[in-house]
Amino acid sequence: MMTPQDIPLYEEVVNGFNRLSAADALGRESSDLRRTRQSAFERFRESGFPTIKNEDWKYTNIARWLKDEYALGGIPGGSGGAAAYGAVAENVRAAVERARVAELDAYIVLLVNGVWQKEDAGGLPKGVELLTVAEARQDPALSGYFERPADGRERYFAALNTALFSDGLFIRVDAGALPAKPLHIIHVFTADHNLLVQPRHVWVVNRQAELKVIESVVTAGVGTGAEAADDKGQATAKIWVNSLTEIIVHSDAKVDHTVVQTPGERTRLVQHTTVRQKRQSLYNNYNFTFPGADLVRNDLQIRLEEDHTETHLYGLYLAAGQQLVDNHTLVDHQKPACFSNELYKGVLLEQSTGVFNGKVYVHRDAQKTNAFQQNNNLVISKKATIDSKPELEIFADDVKCSHGSTVGQFSEEALFYLRARGISEDTAKGLLINAFAFDVTEKIKTAAVEAHVNQLISQHIPLTHA
Amino acid sequence: MLIIKNLHAEVEGKQILKGINLTVGAGEVHAIMGPNGSGKSSLASVLAGKENYEVTEGEVIFQGKNLLEMSPEVRAREGVFLAFQYPIEIPGVSNINFLKTALAEIRTHKGLPPLDAKEFLRLSKEKQKLVEFDAKLVNRSLNEGFSGGEKKRNEIFQLAMLEPALSILDETDSGLDIDALRIVSKGVNKLRSANNAFIIITHYQRLLEYIVPDFVHVLYNGRIVKSGTKELALELEEKGYDWLKEEAHENAPTI
Ligand SMILES: Nc1ncnc2c1ncn2[C@@H]1O[C@H](COP(=O)(O)OP(=O)(O)OP(=O)(O)O)[C@@H](O)[C@H]1O
Numbered sequence: 001m002m003t004p005q006d007i008p009l010y011e012e013v014v015n016g017f018n019r020l021s022a023a024d025a026l027g028r029e030s031s032d033l034r035r036t037r038q039s040a041f042e043r044f045r046e047s048g049f050p051t052i053k054n055e056d057w058k059y060t061n062i063a064r065w066l067k068d069e070y071a072l073g074g075i076p077g078g079s080g081g082a083a084a085y086g087a088v089a090e091n092v093r094a095a096v097e098r099a100r101v102a103e104l105d106a107y108i109v110l111l112v113n114g115v116w117q118k119e120d121a122g123g124l125p126k127g128v129e130l131l132t133v134a135e136a137r138q139d140p141a142l143s144g145y146f147e148r149p150a151d152g153r154e155r156y157f158a159a160l161n162t163a164l165f166s167d168g169l170f171i172r173v174d175a176g177a178l179p180a181k182p183l184h185i186i187h188v189f190t191a192d193h194n195l196l197v198q199p200r201h202v203w204v205v206n207r208q209a210e211l212k213v214i215e216s217v218v219t220a221g222v223g224t225g226a227e228a229a230d231d232k233g234q235a236t237a238k239i240w241v242n243s244l245t246e247i248i249v250h251s252d253a254k255v256d257h258t259v260v261q262t263p264g265e266r267t268r269l270v271q272h273t274t275v276r277q278k279r280q281s282l283y284n285n286y287n288f289t290f291p292g293a294d295l296v297r298n299d300l301q302i303r304l305e306e307d308h309t310e311t312h313l314y315g316l317y318l319a320a321g322q323q324l325v326d327n328h329t330l331v332d333h334q335k336p337a338c339f340s341n342e343l344y345k346g347v348l349l350e351q352s353t354g355v356f357n358g359k360v361y362v363h364r365d366a367q368k369t370n371a372f373q374q375n376n377n378l379v380i381s382k383k384a385t386i387d388s389k390p391e392l393e394i395f396a397d398d399v400k401c402s403h404g405s406t407v408g409q410f411s412e413e414a415l416f417y418l419r420a421r422g423i424s425e426d427t428a429k430g431l432l433i434n435a436f437a438f439d440v441t442e443k444i445k446t447a448a449v450e451a452h453v454n455q456l457i458s459q460h461i462p463l464t465h466a
Numbered sequence: 467m468l469i470i471k472n473l474h475a476e477v478e479g480k481q482i483l484k485g486i487n488l489t490v491g492a493g494e495v496h497a498i499m500g501p502n503g504s505g506k507s508s509l510a511s512v513l514a515g516k517e518n519y520e521v522t523e524g525e526v527i528f529q530g531k532n533l534l535e536m537s538p539e540v541r542a543r544e545g546v547f548l549a550f551q552y553p554i555e556i557p558g559v560s561n562i563n564f565l566k567t568a569l570a571e572i573r574t575h576k577g578l579p580p581l582d583a584k585e586f587l588r589l590s591k592e593k594q595k596l597v598e599f600d601a602k603l604v605n606r607s608l609n610e611g612f613s614g615g616e617k618k619r620n621e622i623f624q625l626a627m628l629e630p631a632l633s634i635l636d637e638t639d640s641g642l643d644i645d646a647l648r649i650v651s652k653g654v655n656k657l658r659s660a661n662n663a664f665i666i667i668t669h670y671q672r673l674l675e676y677i678v679p680d681f682v683h684v685l686y687n688g689r690i691v692k693s694g695t696k697e698l699a700l701e702l703e704e705k706g707y708d709w710l711k712e713e714a715h716e717n718a719p720t721i
């Protein structure tokens with residue numbers, strides 16, 4: 001068992017934070033924000049990085065990735081800005097091309113290591129305002145979003161992000177605004193030496209407004225820089241992304257949020273998303289994770305803070321290689337008459353590991369709650385594993401709740417039917433994986449995005465490794 | 467076209483086929499009848515290559531080649547088609563994409579160029595008409611939510627699309643209403659030629675009034691216990707199977 005002191009990154013962030021405080025690099029920030037950072041930092045120092053002894057990380061052992069050293073990137077007050085990425089601009093451009101969704105008419109917003117590349121931004125839709133978080137947190141009218149995070153008691157990665165985040169994207173949609181096109185936010189992460197990047201994003205969607213966002217997470221040649229190569233010229237640089245997004249959906253507002261995660265090897269991605277929903281708001285999340293990154297851990301927390309909300313969570317994870325993909329979701333029914341529905345599906349290939357934990361918490365006040373959850377997994381290879389755990393905690397009596405979880409292999413009957421029509425075994429398996437994923441992909445409302453996701457599925461379907 | 471010699475097969479250690487001998491020539495229609503559980507579907511499954519059946523003895527020659535050595539998909543590409551007794555539903559696989567994929571693989575196997583989208587559509591329209599298959603069903607998920615009769619009709623639509631040399635129809639008639647039975651039979655009759663053959667498994671003489679067989683065989687307890695012409699089907703309709711069962715037991719080899 002590693003103690004926190006044995007983890008190079010722990011030392012790096014502790015020293016980094018102390019250095020910053022001593023140098024008063026945070027001095028330009030409000031005293032409230034500094035206090036928030038300080039207390040988050042204390043919590044992180046206490047909790048350290050999670051181990052399998054922590055209930056929420058029981059099946060997700062990250063020790064092997066914490067053996068690597070990482071430099072703290074883009075710290076508050078530091079530069080870490082766009083200029084630093086000039087050298088890899090070509091890689092970044094290639095990554096952006098990969099992230100692009102064909103035939104999608106959208107406003108493209110490009111972020112490199114969490115920093116918005118404003119010069120690339122086209123005209124923004126009316127009623128939508130974009131700022132860098134660096135700007136927004138200096139604005140007295142907006143700084144509250146950073147001073148008082150949704151959860152003031154978080155630990156581990158979320159606490160670390162609060163303590164040391166530097167930049168990200170701030171989105172505000174005016175009340176009643178109905179932007180004609182979706183935003184396509186492309187997050188490119190890149191490093192030529194081992195790096196920890198901690199973006200933080202805040203979206204505020206005001207009353208009766210609508211926002212459609214597609215987020216693509218890609219890496220640009222992580223580890224392809226000259227210094228990063230070993231003596232065989234093999235790339236070795238690693239990047240740890242610890243990203244946090246807070247979304248506030250005000251009453252009667254609607255948010256449609258699609259996330260496509262396709263970062264490459266040597267990427268360790270921890271994405272924490274907290275959504276706060278107000279009265280009669282609607283929030284839809286579609287999350288797609290594909291092979292590539294070593295680790296993907298998504299924490300998606302939906303806090304239903306007022307009544308009559310509606311929430312749909314759809315997820316598809318396709319894991320391969322030695323990959324570990326972990327989806328933790330929480331739907332926190334605090335108030336009456338809210339509806340939530342969740343469907344996550346997983347396809348586990350090769351030696352991959354999948355983890356699904358779906359928590360539904362129904363408070364005593366949350367009468368007339370409707371909460372449904374389903375997790376289905378297709379384990380293709382004998383060496384792949386899945387740990388699926390639905391958790392329902394219900395303290396109200398007048399509720400309708402259900403959950404279910406399945407783990408299965410290919411249906412022999414279905415495979416035989418397809419093969420008996422002349423279709424090869426591999427193609428038949430591909431068709432069946434697509435069919436399995438279909439329940440989730442068909443939920444995507446934008447045809448271009450659906451096609452994009454289907455194309456990614458086909459691209460990663462095992463034809464020989466199964 | 468097809469020669470089955472002394473075919474023995476078991477499933478989960480249980481002997482099901484106990485020495486089947488059957489020869490089907492090009493242009494012929496053979497009907498196979500027999501009581502429930504006698505092994506009719508098992509024979510069809512073994513011919514199609516279902517992997518949970520183990521052939522323990524005998525051989526099957528299809529168009530001069532050893533059928534039993536081929537994978538199910540190669541058998542299909544070589545021209546064996548099984549219309550299933552219980553076609554399964556595969557949600558999420560579109561009927562038409564599935565057929566497009568199947569036809570493309572079969573054509574590649576035969577060294578034929580793939581059909582372009584237009585040609586495929588034309589062929590599909592033509593065959594839909596032949597079996598009066600509802601266009602709406604063509605674009606749905608494979609058999610998902612289809613009625614029993616619609617599933618059976620879909621099997622025959624697929625058969626028409628893939629144009630196999632040997633078609634095995636496993637109780638295609640059960641589940642079809644009277645009109646559908648006539649339509650499907652008409653379709654099959656149109657597909658009949660001097661170059662292909664049909665094995666029709668059925669319990670009912672009615673189907674054989676529409677698709678007139680050259681031979682009728684009775685399968686009982688894993689063996690063909692009687693063969694004859696279409697008059698045998700009529701006789702069975704009248705007398706049932708008991709007289710044949712008795713005969714079979716009298717003739718069974720003693721150990
Ligand atoms: N997977 C299996 N495991 C064990 N027994 C099986 C299996 N599949 C078939 N059988 C048995 O093999 C025998 C023959 O079954 P088959 O389905 O071939 O009969 P059939 O002649 O088609 O009957 P029906 O007229 O009812 O369709 C039956 O006794 C059946 O229970």
Ligand SMILES: [Mg+2]
Nearest residue numbers: 506507508551
């Ligand atoms: Mg049968």
